[in-house]
Amino acid sequence: MLELFVISTLNGILFGMLLFLMASGLTVIFSMLGVLNFAHASFYMLGAFFGFQISKWFGFWPALVIAPLLAGALGAMVERYGLRQVHKYGHVPELLFTFGLAFAIEEIVSIVWGKSPVDFRVPALLDFPAFTLFSTNYPAFKIFMLVISIIIFVGLLIALKKTRVGLIVQAALTHPHMVGHLGHNVGRIFMLVFGVGTALAAVAGVIAGPALVTQSNMAGLLGPILFVVVVVGGLGSLPGAFLASLLIGLVQTFAVSMNGSLAGAFGPLSPDLATTWLSDIWNVTIAQIAPIMPYVLLVLILIFRPMGLLGTRET
């Protein structure tokens, strides 16, 4: 029991950190531009595929730097030539624009790299078990993932709250005209923020690609849960996203490790109810519903604390 508990905690933290890696970019874009980027998971996927391609040519470490830069540049271009045109129509068309973009990116990726998973390997330098706990190995690569997430979290917080650039960026969101009058190029600030946000997603992609599977449907797989993280944490709050990622990672992992069901707790259902829909609820185990836990959490949060865990505003 202790063994499962410790391992589940570790797995939960690892998964949570991966979620945060992805959600951080989304949160930055949202808190800065007010745009909910539906194509965010697509940039995560682009990061993974760029990383795969570059690491095939130059090795993993250059890929870790170049792939996010590429994806970030692409993101900046999307902002400059796409989103900015739509901006004048309001936030909803912006959202729809990214929605269409997600469609197109997925198809382009599957044209270029095919629909089957590609063989993206963990770099040899990190391909060893970091430590062994209760005879379960912990790959060094996952620990690396953990470290990178924490670095990004701390780095972002400092960049936003303590540096001059961060302050200008924050000011540009609420008072774009004032910032403009002060001599800053607001358009360029927005473009940079969007670029940085998508680059962060790509970092997550390069790191998650070898750890999970690199495939043209990976965006659709993680997309919805990212939004849960962002909403549960509080729209636009970076510490909130951090907390929510951890929470969701842990909740999901622990739910998987539990076998309990109502039938287990209260004994089997009486036979005359056995064929009704009640029996489904009665017999379903917690492990089975683990993947919908984040959505349950989302609904609960929306009912009891609509601004999210650490959010400050209602909308």
Place this chain on the structure above:
Amino acid sequence: MLSFGHAVYYGLGGFLAIHAINIIARNKFAIPLPLVPLIGGMAGLIFAMLLGWVSTKRSGTAFAMISLGLAELVASSALILRTFFGGEAGVSANRTKVLRLFDWSFGPQIQIYYLVAAWTLIAVIAMYALTRTPLGRMCNAVRDNPERVQFVGYDPHVIRYFAFCFAGFFAGIAGALAAINFEIANSAYLGAVQSGTVLFATYIGGVGFFIGPIVGAIFVTLLSLGLSDLTQVWQLYFGLIFIAVVLFAPGGLTGLLMMHWPLIKAGTLGRMIPAYLIAFVPTLAMLVGFILCVEVIVFHMVHAGGDSHIKAFGIPFDAENRGVWGIATVLLIGGFFIARMTWKMIAARWDDALNEARAKGVAA
């Protein structure tokens, strides 16, 4: 308000309708098939009433997120509540087994066609009537300026909630009709893909116009059925068309057409036509070039080494042929530059025509 979870009500309506058909057939209730969509509609309404209160608390982006979360929740639960939703395979029914009216079995597809058409007509009329009621007017007001609505003494939340419930009702009817048509309801009905398609349709058709979603639905259905026969990468074109609509025609297809209304009234539309015709040629060339490029690239990426005589959009060509590559590039680049000039010309003509219309006092 942007709902990413509209399929929930559509799907639940469908499931309820299928179960209703089965129950009616088993117990020989005297309910004819044409009334079944009403059951689906009620199902959609009831679930919209249940889930709507939470989700309509906020509008805009937050509402979109909440609806997405709820949709995922319901869609995932559908696979767990197996007895009701029939798991992955879904629930099926036989529509011919219910009470017959006027000797209509509803077996042949043509009878279903009329049934669907009749219900659609009823729903369209009902919806149009709805937009003419005070509630409908208030809905528009909430969309345009919720704060003002509050000043007038209405709660925007309540109005959003009502609108949401009605939307759920009509989605339920649609779901029931789909269920009757296909005689099966499964969890794909509830999924994000379904919601996404509806959204695409509405937006491409044009929000803010009553007939917009109708135009959009027809267009998108044609696209998704037709495009996948014509080209493998239909999703790409689909996404690009959507982006193009958002970028260039924020009012959707209907919006584009409606823009011409003042010109027609002023009788200056005739002036636009030559400009359109001139622009048509290079723009078409550009599009053809683009499609050729995409298809050639797709061929080299996906089918490398296969038979190079491919067929896209029903037109066969040789993807290995350098000549084709050249033509594609020339069409794309040349078409783009010439087309850009003609677009400018159109814009100038447009201003002209519109100014004259304004002078005549028929356009704002």
Place this chain on the structure above:
Amino acid sequence: MHKRHLIKLAIGASLSLPLFGTAAMAQETVKIGYIDPLSGGGASVGEGGLKTFQYLAEELNAKGGILGKKVEIVGLDNKTNPQESLIQAQKAIDSGVRYITQGNGSSVAGALTDFVTKYNDRNPGKEVLYFNYAAVDPVLTNDKCSFAHFRWDANSDIKMEALTNYMKGVPAIKKVYLINQDYSFGQSVRTQARAMLKAKRADVEIVGDELHPLLKITDFAPYVAKIKASGADSVITGNWGQDIALLLKAAADAGLKVSWFTYYAGGAGGPTAIKQTGLNHQVFQITEGFANLDHKTSMDFEKAFRAKVNLGLWYPRAVNEMRMFAAAAEKAKSLEPVKVAQALEDMKFEVFSGGEGFMRKDDHQFFQPIYISSFGDRTAKEPFDEENTGWGWKLAAKVETKDTILPTTCKMDRP
């Protein structure tokens, strides 16, 4: 602005174009509608299937076709969606197709069986047959069986029967863990595994029984932790697609050492994943044939097929399907679906991988020898590798046709 019109126009014009070319040839060919995903997530699998069927049609045509008519495969994209499948089926029927074949997704198969049965009821004289080459939900040849439906793949119960017959003879298996996708197919794998293991190897302990959501898990580490904690030595799983690849990957990461008994480890992407994890000859699969089977004609076929299509033959059963279809039509001397169906019933056939199979009349299920093979290093006896990994499948055991026969609950309405 007017660009939108043009796109619409262009698409409208191109929509109407393909309608012309096809109608003229309808008389001289036997059309088989292939309804499977040709776009989206399942497309890599669907494309492979389409190429297989086209190859088989060419093979038949080279021998003069069926009753002198050329065979034509019409590829229809169903996007793995049951509703879309019905639209495509209707479209196919409208264009003169009388035979439909489909394989991916039991939900699609269920919808199609239903559709075809009802269609035949309502349109007597215009019957359509549905040849199922890969959907293995047992219900299709039991409670939901239909005269119009024929299945060439062993259903999941038959595969489990074969697998447990093999496991019976391996004393090293003591603790088994079941992990399956949470839907009808995964459920039936799990229930049958429990029942059959209990009957055949009462000493085997089932230490875990997991259902996880279909194609939604990105990280299987928590599940692997549970398997590890249970002390299992073997895992039985019906997982397919990314669910098997990710599961194996997570297991290799955590250093889990067990034997894997799978249904679909050989599917698209599976071999790549196994090679990545380095599980050498620890992953087994149950099929009706595989590339390295020591059988002259199938090996020759495999070689020619790979040279032409650039893919391994995933569906030896598709070969059986097409060849039996031709044989049945010749026997009935007709291409009328009802007569072909009657000829197929109880038909005996020398299957592609060697040995005799037969189409049971009671439920339209095909029975054939089943093979269990493991994936890993090759010797001179295994010439073919998979997905350029260098590894290939090696025979572990053969289960004869007679050991795969299971009773059915089918009560079929016959015309």
